[in-house]
Amino acid sequence: MIIHFLEHSALLLGLCWLLTLNSRCWESYNRGAKLASGILLGLTSVVGMLMAVELQSGWVFDGRSVILSVAAFAGGPLVGAVAGLLAAAYRIWLGGAGVNGGLMVIILSVLFGLGYRALYQRGKVGNGLVTLFCFGFLLHALVLLHFALLPVANSLDIALQMGVPMLVVMPLATVCLAWMLEDIKRRSQDERELRIAATAFEVHQGLLVTDEHNQILRVNQTFSEITGYQADEVVGKQASLLRSESHGADFYQTMWQQLLANGRWQGEVVSRRKNGDTYPEWLSISAVRNNKGEISHYVSSLEDMTERKATEAEIRGLAFFDPLTGLPNRCLLLERMQHAMDAAQQSGRYGALLFLDLDSFKSVNDLHGRGAGDNLLCQVAERLNRAMYASDTAARLGADEFVIMLENLSSTRQHAARRAEQYAMRLKQRLHQPYPIEQLELHRGVSIGITLFNNANTVADTLLQEAELAMNQAKASLRQGVRFFDPAMQEAVNTRLLLEEDIQRGLQAQEFIPYFQPQLDDRGQVLGAETLARWQHPTRGLLAPAAFIEVAEQAGMVELIDLQMLRQACLQLAMWQSTPSTAPLALAVNLSARLLYQPNFVATLLAYLAESGADPHRLKLELTETMLLDDVSTAIARMQELRDHGIRFSIDDFGTGYSSLAYLQKLPINQLKIDQSFVRELNENGSSEAIIKAICALADSLQLEVIAEGVETNQQRLQLLALNCRRFQGYLFGRPMPLAEFECWLAAHQTANQTIS
Numbered sequence: 236m237i238i239h240f241l242e243h244s245a246l247l248l249g250l251c252w253l254l255t256l257n258s259r260c261w262e263s264y265n266r267g268a269k270l271a272s273g274i275l276l277g278l279t280s281v282v283g284m285l286m287a288v289e290l291q292s293g294w295v296f297d298g299r300s301v302i303l304s305v306a307a308f309a310g311g312p313l314v315g316a317v318a319g320l321l322a323a324a325y326r327i328w329l330g331g332a333g334v335n336g337g338l339m340v341i342i343l344s345v346l347f348g349l350g351y352r353a354l355y356q357r358g359k360v361g362n363g364l365v366t367l368f369c370f371g372f373l374l375h376a377l378v379l380l381h382f383a384l385l386p387v388a389n390s391l392d393i394a395l396q397m398g399v400p401m402l403v404v405m406p407l408a409t410v411c412l413a414w415m416l417e418d419i420k421r422r423s424q425d426e427r428e429l430r431i432a433a434t435a436f437e438v439h440q441g442l443l444v445t446d447e448h449n450q451i452l453r454v455n456q457t458f459s460e461i462t463g464y465q466a467d468e469v470v471g472k473q474a475s476l477l478r479s480e481s482h483g484a485d486f487y488q489t490m491w492q493q494l495l496a497n498g499r500w501q502g503e504v505v506s507r508r509k510n511g512d513t514y515p516e517w518l519s520i521s522a523v524r525n526n527k528g529e530i531s532h533y534v535s536s537l538e539d540m541t542e543r544k545a546t547e548a549e550i551r552g553l554a555f556f557d558p559l560t561g562l563p564n565r566c567l568l569l570e571r572m573q574h575a576m577d578a579a580q581q582s583g584r585y586g587a588l589l590f591l592d593l594d595s596f597k598s599v600n601d602l603h604g605r606g607a608g609d610n611l612l613c614q615v616a617e618r619l620n621r622a623m624y625a626s627d628t629a630a631r632l633g634a635d636e637f638v639i640m641l642e643n644l645s646s647t648r649q650h651a652a653r654r655a656e657q658y659a660m661r662l663k664q665r666l667h668q669p670y671p672i673e674q675l676e677l678h679r680g681v682s683i684g685i686t687l688f689n690n691a692n693t694v695a696d697t698l699l700q701e702a703e704l705a706m707n708q709a710k711a712s713l714r715q716g717v718r719f720f721d722p723a724m725q726e727a728v729n730t731r732l733l734l735e736e737d738i739q740r741g742l743q744a745q746e747f748i749p750y751f752q753p754q755l756d757d758r759g760q761v762l763g764a765e766t767l768a769r770w771q772h773p774t775r776g777l778l779a780p781a782a783f784i785e786v787a788e789q790a791g792m793v794e795l796i797d798l799q800m801l802r803q804a805c806l807q808l809a810m811w812q813s814t815p816s817t818a819p820l821a822l823a824v825n826l827s828a829r830l831l832y833q834p835n836f837v838a839t840l841l842a843y844l845a846e847s848g849a850d851p852h853r854l855k856l857e858l859t860e861t862m863l864l865d866d867v868s869t870a871i872a873r874m875q876e877l878r879d880h881g882i883r884f885s886i887d888d889f890g891t892g893y894s895s896l897a898y899l900q901k902l903p904i905n906q907l908k909i910d911q912s913f914v915r916e917l918n919e920n921g922s923s924e925a926i927i928k929a930i931c932a933l934a935d936s937l938q939l940e941v942i943a944e945g946v947e948t949n950q951q952r953l954q955l956l957a958l959n960c961r962r963f964q965g966y967l968f969g970r971p972m973p974l975a976e977f978e979c980w981l982a983a984h985q986t987a988n989q990t991i992s
């Protein structure tokens with residue numbers, strides 16, 4: 236009997252297992268699945284009844300109690316009811332003496348299973364193996380009791396005969412079946428959870444899971460979309476492959492410290508995509524710890540911020556920039572002005588505000604349409620941008636009004652004003668160039684008002700008003716088109732403007748003449764002279780270069796003075812050539828950088844030499860180091876060309892510039908002229924002596940002459956001699972003199988020198 240029950244139970248269990256497995260496919264249709272499970276379990280009970288043990292005619296024993304009770308317990312009322320009904324229907328159809336008893340078993344099993352389920356759901360009982368066994372045992376004990384009490388003959392016998400096998404096998408079968416159903420349910424639940432987790436992993440944020448050594452284990456699709464790396468390209472690699480060079484080692488060190496300390500880190504980083512592009516990213520990293528508290532994984536979520544940043548920039552752009560020209564608007568200008576004023580107060584250096592207004596801009600709109608007007612404004616903005624240093628700001632206030640803010644100009648008000656004005660003049664020049672618009676070439680002037688600032692307490696708006704006021708005056712004055720708000724500044728500008736005009740006039744009237752300062756050697760022989768410009772001003776008298784050279788340089792007129800000096804020097808050399816006492820004399824002429832770099836300079840100078848008949852070997856040109864550095868290769872080419880014609884070169888004020896030995900070697904020069912500051916300080920400090928000594932040694936090794944200027948005392952002359960400098964110029968021998976005086980001096984000196992020797 237036991238064997239029979241075992242066989243029977245095993246078959247039923249196998250069937251049930253297959254059926255429930257099947258029912259997993261239907262889990263998405265909950266009610267349908269339950270119905271199907273109920274039907275299948277009911278049918279299984281029927282199969283059980285088909286191969287039941289028939290102890291007596293009409294008395295069948297089988298595993299239906301196990302199946303139906305577990306069906307009701309695990310599947311609930313619907314499953315239990317359907318399975319029970321099917322089993323009951325079959326049992327009725329089967330008929331026989333035990334039909335009522337059989338039906339009772341079916342009802343008992345279903346109700347017992349549902350009762351257990353209710354208790355289980357309320358937490359009153361568990362579903363452990365022991366509890367399940369008890370459940371099975373109790374049920375089958377009840378079944379047996381029910382049989383024993385049936386008002387049928389032999390019922391007690393039958394119950395006793397069935398008792399032991401039933402109470403041994405059936406509870407065990409109940410445990411097995413319940414456990415199997417539970418296992419299947421748990422598995423399908425696990426699968427469902429895994430599917431949920433997998434779906435949750437595929438979110439809009441990029442996700443990256445690494446192990447404790449930061450080796451990538453898993454990434455999601457969004458990660459691939461952001462970084463360009465597919466999962467198989469990064470899994471197994473170090474997460475550091477996503478780093479860009481934007482952050483230093485310190486950054487990552489701090490990040491890891493925080494991550495280890497708090498288990499979390501988040502912040503903005505710049506990462507690298509597969510294609511090498513970098514992008515801003517919001518990164519959150521969480522450390523995952525195992526049950527021992529050790530870090531086992533890191534989970535990072537990353538969000539590409541490129542678009543968000545672009546939107547922010549766009550919003551910022553709308554608020555702070557002029558949409559037409561892209562220049563900062565009034566709002567941003569005022570903000571930057573406040574910063575600039577604070578900075579100026581701290582550094583003590585002046586800044587300037589330039590207010591620009593195009594002349595008759597309205598007519599462009601009226602005559603050529605708004606498109607042409609817009610085009611013109613964009614071109615103006617572009618020119619302003621190109622004329623600026625990075626630290627300066629150009630802004631558009633509206634219509635044709637622009638403002639430029641210059642910072643860090645100078646610590647003195649005068650000098651800052653000069654620089655601002657020079658800048659304004661350069662701007663004017665640039666803005667005066669024709670504007671190509673469609674087929675037209677438009678010309679527009681500009682009026683500029685300037686005001687200076689070095690104080691954080693000034694109100695930015697007031698400063699703007701000052702500059703605008705000055706601009707309006709500039710517009711009204713119709714002269715230079717540049718005006719200062721400060722009357723004293725304007726006065727200085729006016730004076731200079733007058734001086735410029737005066738120089739122009741002086742040049743035409745040939746008022747610039749050379750003075751001659753002798754140059755001698757160690758034996759007292761006169762080698763020649765340096766010509767120094769003097770302005771014989773009709774009302775102001777004789778003026779030294781300090782009164783006009785700088786202004787002439789800024790106004791672009793110094794080269795005209797130089798040319799007049801050169802011409803007169805050539806004529807003088809030619810005149811001296813015919814007299815033996817003056818024939819060996821050489822003349823040194825000062826040259827400005829502007830003249831040296833003028834394309835036709837060489838031709839002009841050669842023409843002067845030719846027309847005067849002067850010997851080019853007697854002409855020496857004095858250049859300063861700094862002016863050569865502007866464009867070394869052009870300077871060398873010019874000088875070489877002139878030297879091929881016999882003209883010689885001297886480096887003036889030597890020792891005060893950069894004195895780069897590299898370029899000194901390349902230049903075709905003949906002489907170094909020690910700056911007078913070293914001579915003056917000869918008695919005062921040892922460093923001047925050392926410098927002069929070094930210059931003489933350098934000249935010696937490069938086979939150059941050395942001459943010292945500014946020699947005022949005999950002591951200086953002797954000291955220079957001791958340092959191996961054998962040529963001199965200075966008040967000790969003679970001041971710069973007009974021609975007649977120089978010639979008298981020369982005659983007297985030569986006589987005296989002859990007498991001595």
Ligand code: C2E
Nearest residue numbers: 767768779780797800825826827945946947964965966971
């Ligand atoms: P520089 O070429 O260095 O000229 C030497 C200056 O030192 C001259 O001043 C001269 O008078 C002065 N000097 C000469 N010996 C002594 C001395 O013993 N003691 C002192 N204290 N000073 C002495 P100057 O004539 O006023 O010329 C000043 C500067 O103007 C020149 O410096 C030169 O850079 C520039 N310069 C003069 N004439 C011309 C010219 O025709 N063209 C150009 N581009 N610059 C010129």
Ligand code: CA
Nearest residue numbers: 765825857887
């Ligand atoms: Ca000189």
Ligand code: CA
Nearest residue numbers: 887888911944
């Ligand atoms: Ca000099």
